[in-house]
Amino acid sequence: MKRAFPAVLAVALLCSPAAGGSRLVEPQLHLESSAGGRRVALTLDACSGATDTRILSALVENAIPATIFVTARWLRRNPDAVRLLLAHPALFEIENHGARHVPAVDEAVRIYGIAAAGSPQAVAAEVEGGAREMTALGLAKPRWFRGATAKYTPSAIAKIRGMGYRVAGYSLNADQGATLGAASVEKRVAAAKDGDVIIAHVNQPTRQAGAGLVKGLLRLKADGATFVRLEDVAETGTDGTAAP
Known part of the structure; x- marks a missing residue:
């Protein structure tokens, strides 16, 4: 997700209807309440570009599981990271973030400066293209999809x-598209509540956000939080995204 625009413009984009009059929604996703303690799910978007090895190394070294949403573009450009994910199947659930990282919106709009898919057929192509690249590389067929920007029309x-997909929202935005500084990201993550689904990014190794994410996750673990992947627990989603 890209959050680089000023706050006023971002609010205007969020509140404006799409070209055909549909309201864009940004679905929430929560884990079902745990019996005790604090249980959270870390989800990481691998949009395109490179890999933040600070994050992946910390997850492996500290046995913190995560659900990674990958695009076809990222998969092609990061074979070493893909091998790392595959080498740790107990830690990493790999899911679909689309073919070209375009918003899965079936109307002609721009979201945070990114042109949406624009039609039902283009939405299907974005979803299918991501899944096709995953299976071509030997990854399991995905069950979850998260579109670029995490915004959709209800029809999309x-x-x-x-x-056949559940659509992955979130409840805690850790890094605002990897635009936040390390201290802000650390504070957000460390404050995660039981049932939160965290969204952050693993494709921006030169930004401060990754370092803050690692510190926040380690604070959560030290405080006794339990980390789970989406495939391991039951969830509830708004806007019809993750209903049974």
């Missing part, structure tokens, strides 16, 4: 659900 959500 219905289209994706009809293709």
Whole structure:
């Protein structure tokens, strides 16, 4: 997700209807309440570009599981990271972030400066293209999809659900598209509550956000939090995204 615009413009984009009059939604996702303690799910978007090895190394060294949403573009450009993920199947669940990292919105809009897919057919192509690249590399067929920017029209959500996917929202935005500084990210992550689904990014190794994410996760673990992958627990999602 890209959050580089000023706050006023970001709010305007969020509140403006799409070209056909549909309201864009940014779904929430929560884990079902645990019996005790604090249970959270870390989800990382690998949009394109490179790999933040600070994050992946920390997850492996500290046995922190995560769900990684990968695009076809990122998979092609990061074979070493893909091998690392595959070498730790107990830690990493790999899911679909699309083919070209375009918003899965079936109307002609721009979201945070990114042109949306623009039609139901293009939404399907974005979803199918990501899944096809995953299986071509020997990854398991994905069950979850998260589109670029994590915003959708209700009709696009219905289209994706009809293709057999649950749509992954979130409840805690850790890094605002990897634009926040380390201290801000650390504070956000360390404050995660039971049931939170955290979204952050693993494709920006030169930004401070990754270092803050690692510190926040280690604070959470030291405080006794339990980390789970989406495939390991039951979740509830708004806007019809993750209903049974």
